[in-house]
Amino acid sequence: xxxxxxxxxxxxxxxxxxxxxxxxxxxxxxxxxxxxxxxxxxxxxxxxxxxxxxxxxxxxxxxxxxxxxxxxxxxxxxxxxxxxxxxxxxxxxxxxxxx
Amino acid sequence: xxxxxxxxxxxxxxxxxxxxxxxxxxxxxxxxxxxxxxxxxxxxxxxxxxxxxxxxxxxxxxxxxxxxxxxxxxxxxxxxxxxxxxxxxxxxxxxxxxxxxxxxxxxxxxxxxxxxxxxxxxxxxxxxxxxxxxxxxxxxxxxxxxxxxxxxxxxxxxxxxxxxxxxxxxxxxxxxxxxxxxxxxxxxxxxxxxxxxxxxxxxxxxxxxxxxxxxxxx
Numbered sequence: 001x002x003x004x005x006x007x008x009x010x011x012x013x014x015x016x017x018x019x020x021x022x023x024x025x026x027x028x029x030x031x032x033x034x035x036x037x038x039x040x041x042x043x044x045x046x047x048x049x050x051x052x053x054x055x056x057x058x059x060x061x062x063x064x065x066x067x068x069x070x071x072x073x074x075x076x077x078x079x080x081x082x083x084x085x086x087x088x089x090x091x092x093x094x095x096x097x098x099x
Numbered sequence: 100x101x102x103x104x105x106x107x108x109x110x111x112x113x114x115x116x117x118x119x120x121x122x123x124x125x126x127x128x129x130x131x132x133x134x135x136x137x138x139x140x141x142x143x144x145x146x147x148x149x150x151x152x153x154x155x156x157x158x159x160x161x162x163x164x165x166x167x168x169x170x171x172x173x174x175x176x177x178x179x180x181x182x183x184x185x186x187x188x189x190x191x192x193x194x195x196x197x198x199x200x201x202x203x204x205x206x207x208x209x210x211x212x213x214x215x216x217x218x219x220x221x222x223x224x225x226x227x228x229x230x231x232x233x234x235x236x237x238x239x240x241x242x243x244x245x246x247x248x249x250x251x252x253x254x255x256x257x258x259x260x261x262x263x264x265x266x267x268x269x270x271x272x273x274x275x276x277x278x279x280x281x282x283x284x285x286x287x288x289x290x291x292x293x294x295x296x297x298x299x300x301x302x303x304x305x306x307x308x309x310x311x312x313x314x315x316x317x
Protein backbone atom coordinates (compact mmCIF):
# COMPACT_ATOMS: atom_id res chain seq x y z
CA UNK A 1 0.00 0.00 0.00
CA UNK A 2 1.87 3.04 -1.20
CA UNK A 3 -0.88 5.65 -1.37
CA UNK A 4 0.17 8.52 0.83
CA UNK A 5 -0.39 12.10 -0.28
CA UNK A 6 2.38 14.29 1.10
CA UNK A 7 1.06 17.76 1.90
CA UNK A 8 2.41 20.91 0.25
CA UNK A 9 3.45 22.16 3.70
CA UNK A 10 5.72 19.15 4.22
CA UNK A 11 7.27 19.68 0.78
CA UNK A 12 7.78 23.38 1.53
CA UNK A 13 9.64 22.58 4.78
CA UNK A 14 12.01 20.21 2.98
CA UNK A 15 12.45 22.77 0.18
CA UNK A 16 13.47 25.56 2.59
CA UNK A 17 15.92 23.27 4.43
CA UNK A 18 17.48 22.27 1.06
CA UNK A 19 17.99 25.93 0.08
CA UNK A 20 19.53 26.78 3.48
CA UNK A 21 21.91 23.81 3.19
CA UNK A 22 22.93 24.91 -0.34
CA UNK A 23 23.78 28.39 1.01
CA UNK A 24 25.68 26.88 3.97
CA UNK A 25 27.79 24.57 1.81
CA UNK A 26 28.63 27.37 -0.68
CA UNK A 27 29.57 29.70 2.19
CA UNK A 28 31.73 27.04 3.92
CA UNK A 29 33.74 26.59 0.70
CA UNK A 30 35.24 30.08 1.11
CA UNK A 31 37.06 29.03 4.31
CA UNK A 32 40.23 26.98 4.25
CA UNK A 33 39.42 24.13 6.64
CA UNK A 34 42.15 21.84 5.34
CA UNK A 35 40.91 18.28 4.93
CA UNK A 36 37.65 19.21 6.66
CA UNK A 37 36.42 21.07 3.54
CA UNK A 38 35.74 17.75 1.83
CA UNK A 39 34.07 16.30 4.93
CA UNK A 40 31.79 19.34 5.43
CA UNK A 41 30.79 19.45 1.73
CA UNK A 42 30.06 15.71 1.53
CA UNK A 43 28.18 15.55 4.85
CA UNK A 44 25.93 18.45 3.74
CA UNK A 45 25.44 16.86 0.29
CA UNK A 46 24.47 13.56 1.93
CA UNK A 47 21.97 15.27 4.26
CA UNK A 48 20.43 17.01 1.21
CA UNK A 49 20.36 13.76 -0.78
CA UNK A 50 18.70 11.91 2.13
CA UNK A 51 16.01 14.60 2.42
CA UNK A 52 15.27 14.37 -1.33
CA UNK A 53 15.15 10.56 -1.29
CA UNK A 54 13.05 10.24 1.88
CA UNK A 55 10.50 13.01 1.31
CA UNK A 56 10.48 14.23 -2.32
CA UNK A 57 10.84 10.65 -3.55
CA UNK A 58 8.48 9.29 -0.84
CA UNK A 59 10.80 6.47 0.24
CA UNK A 60 9.85 7.21 3.86
CA UNK A 61 6.31 5.94 3.09
CA UNK A 62 7.25 3.26 0.54
CA UNK A 63 7.08 -0.53 0.70
CA UNK A 64 9.97 -2.52 2.20
CA UNK A 65 10.82 -3.84 -1.28
CA UNK A 66 11.41 -0.31 -2.60
CA UNK A 67 13.51 0.56 0.46
CA UNK A 68 15.59 -2.56 -0.20
CA UNK A 69 16.27 -1.43 -3.80
CA UNK A 70 17.37 2.02 -2.58
CA UNK A 71 19.70 0.57 0.06
CA UNK A 72 21.20 -1.96 -2.38
CA UNK A 73 21.84 0.76 -4.98
CA UNK A 74 23.85 2.69 -2.40
CA UNK A 75 25.55 -0.49 -1.12
CA UNK A 76 26.78 -1.45 -4.61
CA UNK A 77 28.09 2.07 -5.13
CA UNK A 78 29.94 1.79 -1.80
CA UNK A 79 31.46 -1.55 -2.92
CA UNK A 80 32.61 0.03 -6.19
CA UNK A 81 34.30 2.96 -4.41
CA UNK A 82 35.69 0.89 -1.55
CA UNK A 83 37.31 -1.88 -3.62
CA UNK A 84 38.76 0.58 -6.13
CA UNK A 85 40.21 2.80 -3.40
CA UNK A 86 41.75 -0.10 -1.44
CA UNK A 87 43.84 -0.70 -4.58
CA UNK A 88 44.72 2.94 -5.32
CA UNK A 89 45.47 3.92 -1.71
CA UNK A 90 47.56 0.87 -0.80
CA UNK A 91 49.86 1.02 -3.85
CA UNK A 92 53.44 1.53 -2.75
CA UNK A 93 52.85 0.31 0.82
CA UNK A 94 55.07 -2.71 0.25
CA UNK A 95 58.63 -2.21 -1.00
CA UNK A 96 58.42 -4.44 -4.08
CA UNK A 97 61.25 -3.84 -6.56
CA UNK A 98 60.18 -2.20 -9.79
CA UNK A 99 57.20 -0.50 -8.16
CA UNK B 100 -14.79 5.39 -11.71
CA UNK B 101 -14.25 4.89 -15.45
CA UNK B 102 -10.61 5.89 -15.12
CA UNK B 103 -10.16 3.41 -12.31
CA UNK B 104 -11.11 0.37 -14.38
CA UNK B 105 -9.49 1.65 -17.54
CA UNK B 106 -6.20 2.18 -15.75
CA UNK B 107 -6.01 -1.32 -14.23
CA UNK B 108 -4.10 -3.79 -16.41
CA UNK B 109 -5.35 -7.38 -16.26
CA UNK B 110 -2.15 -8.85 -14.76
CA UNK B 111 -2.61 -6.94 -11.49
CA UNK B 112 -4.99 -7.74 -8.61
CA UNK B 113 -5.76 -4.11 -7.83
CA UNK B 114 -4.67 -0.52 -8.43
CA UNK B 115 -2.37 -0.45 -5.40
CA UNK B 116 -0.45 -3.49 -6.56
CA UNK B 117 -0.11 -1.99 -10.03
CA UNK B 118 1.19 1.24 -8.57
CA UNK B 119 3.70 -0.50 -6.30
CA UNK B 120 4.97 -2.50 -9.28
CA UNK B 121 5.53 0.68 -11.31
CA UNK B 122 7.34 2.39 -8.43
CA UNK B 123 9.47 -0.71 -7.87
CA UNK B 124 10.41 -0.82 -11.57
CA UNK B 125 11.41 2.84 -11.57
CA UNK B 126 13.56 2.35 -8.49
CA UNK B 127 15.32 -0.61 -10.12
CA UNK B 128 16.11 1.63 -13.08
CA UNK B 129 17.36 4.37 -10.73
CA UNK B 130 19.64 1.84 -8.98
CA UNK B 131 21.29 1.15 -12.37
CA UNK B 132 21.59 4.92 -12.87
CA UNK B 133 23.33 5.21 -9.50
CA UNK B 134 25.99 2.81 -10.79
CA UNK B 135 26.12 4.50 -14.21
CA UNK B 136 27.00 7.83 -12.59
CA UNK B 137 28.83 5.95 -9.80
CA UNK B 138 31.53 4.74 -12.22
CA UNK B 139 32.28 8.34 -13.12
CA UNK B 140 32.25 9.46 -9.48
CA UNK B 141 34.67 6.61 -8.74
CA UNK B 142 36.96 7.80 -11.56
CA UNK B 143 36.79 11.33 -10.13
CA UNK B 144 37.69 10.11 -6.62
CA UNK B 145 40.72 8.16 -7.87
CA UNK B 146 42.16 11.05 -9.93
CA UNK B 147 41.44 13.61 -7.24
CA UNK B 148 43.33 11.49 -4.71
CA UNK B 149 46.26 11.17 -7.16
CA UNK B 150 46.47 14.85 -8.30
CA UNK B 151 44.94 17.01 -5.52
CA UNK B 152 46.95 20.17 -6.41
CA UNK B 153 45.98 20.17 -10.09
CA UNK B 154 42.34 19.53 -9.17
CA UNK B 155 42.47 22.48 -6.75
CA UNK B 156 43.91 24.80 -9.39
CA UNK B 157 41.30 23.63 -11.92
CA UNK B 158 38.38 23.96 -9.52
CA UNK B 159 39.22 27.61 -8.84
CA UNK B 160 38.24 28.46 -12.43
CA UNK B 161 34.63 27.48 -11.71
CA UNK B 162 32.25 30.03 -10.19
CA UNK B 163 30.88 29.07 -6.75
CA UNK B 164 28.13 31.68 -7.18
CA UNK B 165 26.83 30.28 -10.48
CA UNK B 166 27.25 26.71 -9.23
CA UNK B 167 25.18 27.63 -6.16
CA UNK B 168 22.55 29.41 -8.25
CA UNK B 169 22.14 26.43 -10.59
CA UNK B 170 21.84 24.13 -7.54
CA UNK B 171 19.10 26.35 -6.11
CA UNK B 172 17.32 26.49 -9.50
CA UNK B 173 17.34 22.69 -9.76
CA UNK B 174 16.06 22.34 -6.18
CA UNK B 175 13.19 24.74 -7.06
CA UNK B 176 12.41 22.57 -10.07
CA UNK B 177 12.40 19.46 -7.87
CA UNK B 178 10.09 21.19 -5.38
CA UNK B 179 7.59 22.11 -8.13
CA UNK B 180 7.73 18.50 -9.35
CA UNK B 181 6.81 17.36 -5.81
CA UNK B 182 3.92 19.85 -5.85
CA UNK B 183 2.83 18.43 -9.24
CA UNK B 184 2.60 14.94 -7.71
CA UNK B 185 0.58 16.34 -4.80
CA UNK B 186 -1.82 18.14 -7.19
CA UNK B 187 -2.25 15.05 -9.39
CA UNK B 188 -2.96 12.87 -6.34
CA UNK B 189 -5.60 15.29 -5.07
CA UNK B 190 -7.16 15.71 -8.53
CA UNK B 191 -6.47 19.42 -9.08
CA UNK B 192 -5.91 19.61 -12.81
CA UNK B 193 -5.12 23.33 -13.13
CA UNK B 194 -2.64 23.26 -10.25
CA UNK B 195 -1.00 20.20 -11.83
CA UNK B 196 -0.57 22.04 -15.14
CA UNK B 197 0.82 25.17 -13.43
CA UNK B 198 3.34 23.18 -11.39
CA UNK B 199 4.47 21.13 -14.40
CA UNK B 200 5.07 24.34 -16.38
CA UNK B 201 7.09 25.78 -13.45
CA UNK B 202 9.12 22.55 -13.22
CA UNK B 203 9.95 22.75 -16.95
CA UNK B 204 10.80 26.48 -16.77
CA UNK B 205 13.25 25.98 -13.90
CA UNK B 206 14.81 23.00 -15.68
CA UNK B 207 15.30 25.13 -18.80
CA UNK B 208 16.82 27.92 -16.65
CA UNK B 209 19.27 25.40 -15.23
CA UNK B 210 20.33 24.38 -18.75
CA UNK B 211 20.73 28.02 -19.84
CA UNK B 212 23.01 28.77 -16.84
CA UNK B 213 25.02 25.62 -17.50
CA UNK B 214 25.44 26.38 -21.21
CA UNK B 215 26.64 29.93 -20.44
CA UNK B 216 29.14 28.48 -17.95
CA UNK B 217 30.38 26.04 -20.62
CA UNK B 218 30.65 28.93 -23.07
CA UNK B 219 32.74 30.94 -20.58
CA UNK B 220 35.06 27.99 -20.02
CA UNK B 221 35.36 27.57 -23.79
CA UNK B 222 36.34 31.22 -24.32
CA UNK B 223 38.78 31.04 -21.37
CA UNK B 224 40.49 28.11 -23.11
CA UNK B 225 39.46 25.48 -20.54
CA UNK B 226 37.59 23.07 -22.84
CA UNK B 227 39.75 20.03 -23.65
CA UNK B 228 39.55 18.94 -27.28
CA UNK B 229 38.05 22.24 -28.48
CA UNK B 230 39.99 25.08 -26.93
CA UNK B 231 42.49 24.33 -24.18
CA UNK B 232 45.20 26.94 -23.74
CA UNK B 233 45.88 26.66 -19.99
CA UNK B 234 49.62 26.01 -19.49
CA UNK B 235 50.36 26.79 -15.85
CA UNK B 236 51.73 24.25 -13.38
CA UNK B 237 50.45 20.70 -13.75
CA UNK B 238 48.25 21.66 -16.71
CA UNK B 239 47.89 18.08 -18.03
CA UNK B 240 45.96 17.09 -14.93
CA UNK B 241 43.97 20.33 -15.04
CA UNK B 242 42.96 19.11 -18.48
CA UNK B 243 41.99 15.76 -16.94
CA UNK B 244 39.79 17.60 -14.39
CA UNK B 245 38.01 19.45 -17.19
CA UNK B 246 37.58 16.29 -19.29
CA UNK B 247 35.75 14.78 -16.32
CA UNK B 248 33.87 17.99 -15.55
CA UNK B 249 32.46 18.18 -19.08
CA UNK B 250 31.71 14.43 -19.24
CA UNK B 251 29.86 14.36 -15.94
CA UNK B 252 27.99 17.66 -16.23
CA UNK B 253 27.32 16.73 -19.87
CA UNK B 254 25.82 13.36 -18.93
CA UNK B 255 23.80 15.12 -16.25
CA UNK B 256 22.64 17.82 -18.72
CA UNK B 257 21.52 15.10 -21.14
CA UNK B 258 19.45 13.62 -18.30
CA UNK B 259 17.92 17.06 -17.68
CA UNK B 260 17.08 17.32 -21.40
CA UNK B 261 15.41 13.89 -21.39
CA UNK B 262 13.58 14.99 -18.23
CA UNK B 263 12.21 18.09 -19.98
CA UNK B 264 10.91 15.79 -22.76
CA UNK B 265 9.18 13.51 -20.22
CA UNK B 266 7.69 16.51 -18.39
CA UNK B 267 6.35 17.93 -21.67
CA UNK B 268 4.58 14.63 -22.42
CA UNK B 269 3.11 14.71 -18.88
CA UNK B 270 1.96 18.29 -19.46
CA UNK B 271 0.14 17.37 -22.68
CA UNK B 272 -1.52 14.38 -21.01
CA UNK B 273 -2.44 16.48 -17.96
CA UNK B 274 -4.07 19.10 -20.21
CA UNK B 275 -6.10 16.31 -21.84
CA UNK B 276 -7.35 15.32 -18.39
CA UNK B 277 -5.78 11.85 -18.34
CA UNK B 278 -4.75 12.00 -14.67
CA UNK B 279 -7.05 11.56 -11.68
CA UNK B 280 -6.65 10.73 -7.97
CA UNK B 281 -7.17 7.05 -9.02
CA UNK B 282 -4.64 7.16 -11.87
CA UNK B 283 -1.58 9.41 -11.68
CA UNK B 284 1.26 6.86 -11.57
CA UNK B 285 3.06 8.41 -14.62
CA UNK B 286 3.32 11.74 -12.76
CA UNK B 287 4.66 10.04 -9.65
CA UNK B 288 7.15 7.78 -11.46
CA UNK B 289 8.44 10.60 -13.69
CA UNK B 290 8.80 12.62 -10.49
CA UNK B 291 11.15 9.93 -9.14
CA UNK B 292 13.33 10.28 -12.25
CA UNK B 293 13.30 14.06 -11.94
CA UNK B 294 14.33 14.03 -8.26
CA UNK B 295 17.12 11.60 -9.14
CA UNK B 296 18.52 14.13 -11.65
CA UNK B 297 18.47 16.71 -8.83
CA UNK B 298 20.21 14.17 -6.57
CA UNK B 299 23.13 13.73 -8.98
CA UNK B 300 23.64 17.49 -9.12
CA UNK B 301 23.60 17.67 -5.30
CA UNK B 302 26.86 15.68 -5.43
CA UNK B 303 28.31 17.21 -8.64
CA UNK B 304 28.09 20.72 -7.20
CA UNK B 305 30.31 20.22 -4.11
CA UNK B 306 32.72 17.83 -5.85
CA UNK B 307 33.50 20.17 -8.76
CA UNK B 308 32.79 23.65 -7.43
CA UNK B 309 33.55 23.45 -3.72
CA UNK B 310 35.80 20.81 -2.15
CA UNK B 311 39.03 21.34 -4.07
CA UNK B 312 39.32 25.11 -3.78
CA UNK B 313 41.85 25.22 -0.96
CA UNK B 314 43.97 22.24 -1.99
CA UNK B 315 47.55 23.47 -2.31
CA UNK B 316 50.60 21.75 -3.67
CA UNK B 317 52.08 19.06 -1.44
